[in-house]
Amino acid sequence: MRPLILAANWKMHLGPAGAAAFLREFLAGYHPASNREVWFFVPSVSVAAAAAALRDATAVRVGVQNVYWEPKGAFTGETSVPMAVEAGASAALVGHSERRHVFGETDAETGLKVRALLAADVIPVLCVGETLAERERDQTLSVVRRQLAVLDGLDRAALARLVIAYEPVWAIGTGRNATPADAAQVHAAIRTHLGTLGAAGDHVPILYGGSVKPGNAAELIGESEIDGLLVGGASLDPASWLAIVGARSD
Numbered sequence: 429m430r431p432l433i434l435a436a437n438w439k440m441h442l443g444p445a446g447a448a449a450f451l452r453e454f455l456a457g458y459h460p461a462s463n464r465e466v467w468f469f470v471p472s473v474s475v476a477a478a479a480a481a482l483r484d485a486t487a488v489r490v491g492v493q494n495v496y497w498e499p500k501g502a503f504t505g506e507t508s509v510p511m512a513v514e515a516g517a518s519a520a521l522v523g524h525s526e527r528r529h530v531f532g533e534t535d536a537e538t539g540l541k542v543r544a545l546l547a548a549d550v551i552p553v554l555c556v557g558e559t560l561a562e563r564e565r566d567q568t569l570s571v572v573r574r575q576l577a578v579l580d581g582l583d584r585a586a587l588a589r590l591v592i593a594y595e596p597v598w599a600i601g602t603g604r605n606a607t608p609a610d611a612a613q614v615h616a617a618i619r620t621h622l623g624t625l626g627a628a629g630d631h632v633p634i635l636y637g638g639s640v641k642p643g644n645a646a647e648l649i650g651e652s653e654i655d656g657l658l659v660g661g662a663s664l665d666p667a668s669w670l671a672i673v674g675a676r677s678d
């Protein structure tokens with residue numbers, strides 16, 4: 429059974445002291461639940477502080493929001509996978525829409541990052557999703573399949589260690605979320621595509637992200653195709669994040 433993953437993306441918020449204070453408040457109200465994991469994608473400078481704060485916590489994971497694929501060298505401003513691991517990260521976002529659309533990251537670069545992470549046994553959370561213009565042109569599935577093509581050639585063992593996040597760009601930070609049924613339809617198409625890459629596709633958790641809030645989390649995770657949530661804005665307030673982490677669909 430795939431675990432339910434509730435993942436926070438803090439974006440460019442909460443430095444080391446802010447992260448530690450947030451996590452103290454979070455842990456005071458956190459009740460671990462079976463088959464449910466809570467992941468935190470924090471700014472790279474806050475990974476060590478977050479990992480220290482969560483050291484004794486159950487069913488939690490710390491990740492980074494971006495990595496560079498080379499292990500070291502003259503790449504000013506970048507964070508390598510081994511550095512992220514040393515700081516305490518065991519997962520990383522790859523191809524988040526802000527990386528693609530604000531920083532111009534390409535599918536080819538995304539593919540290099542996925543492979544560097546897998547080689548270091550770090551879980552890549554590959555983010556895919558269409559823009560509003562693409563959705564209106566009915567290109568959602570072709571865009572998502574193109575973004576997933578970076579997985580072509582990976583072996584079964586590598587595929588089994590992946591997580592996918594479907595995040596329609598028009599829903600991120602806009603207050604407009606995809607309906608659970610719309611998201612579930614795209615998730616089902618992603619699952620079918622993963623199946624074409626190998627049997628391990630069945631084990632890959634597929635998260636939904638885009639304006640998730642305490643008020644819509646339960647409905648979204650109620651869809652059997654949605655294996656978890658990737659949450660930006662609503663993960664920055666401990667009370668709202670705790671409400672999402674504890675959301676029940678029944």
Ligand code: PEP
Nearest residue numbers: 600601637638639660661
């Ligand atoms: C995100 O940053 O991945 C995200 C989904 O943001 P928000 O929840 O704010 O839409």
